[in-house]
Amino acid sequence: MLTRTWDMRQTQSEEKWENARPNLLESMLSAEWTLDQSCDHCHTKRAVIRCRDCLPKHLFCSDCDLSLHQNYVLHNRDSVVEGFYKALPPACCIVQDGSGAHEICEKACLLPIASPLNLCNCDTQDIAINAGRAIILVEINGRYDLSLPLVTCKSCLKTWTPGLKDLQSNGY
Ligand SMILES: [Zn+2]
Ligand SMILES: [Zn+2]
Ligand SMILES: [Zn+2]
Incomplete structure (x- = not known):
């Protein structure tokens, strides 16, 4: 086998790549496939958001997303409601309308910053x-x-x- 030429090695390497490509493509596509899954936090409602900064509990229903991301506004969230992952800006959240369909809404998104402990002497x-x-x-x-x-x-x-x-x- 020591007499193998550059061309032969090149051809073999191309063949290996040809054989491996369908599997690689398949696994890349299945990683982007959004299944109907339940929220990793309440375990009851359907997940509508994936957050890549909250691994391993990265799936959220709309309520858990609102409450848990309130203080983590810069997290990298994707919507999963359309059957594929779609990047969501921090000021967007997903709500369900009367018919049960999901829609993207705007919300106020505050800069995370420490506020004064004693603003005044009131309750x-x-x-x-x-x-x-x-x-x-x-x-x-x-x-x-x-x-x-x-x-x-x-x-x-x-x-x-x-x-x-x-x-x-x-x-x-
Ligand atoms: Zn939830
Ligand atoms: Zn997050
Ligand atoms: Zn006051």
């Missing part, structure tokens, strides 16, 4: 956190359209929103 139940000024966050994974949190005390109406110093101390 902490009076504190509301809403979407404030819109901002664009650009980081290594791309661009995110987010809002700055606007913290308001419903009792004394004192408000807080992060300034440049807060953004810097949170690592932005």
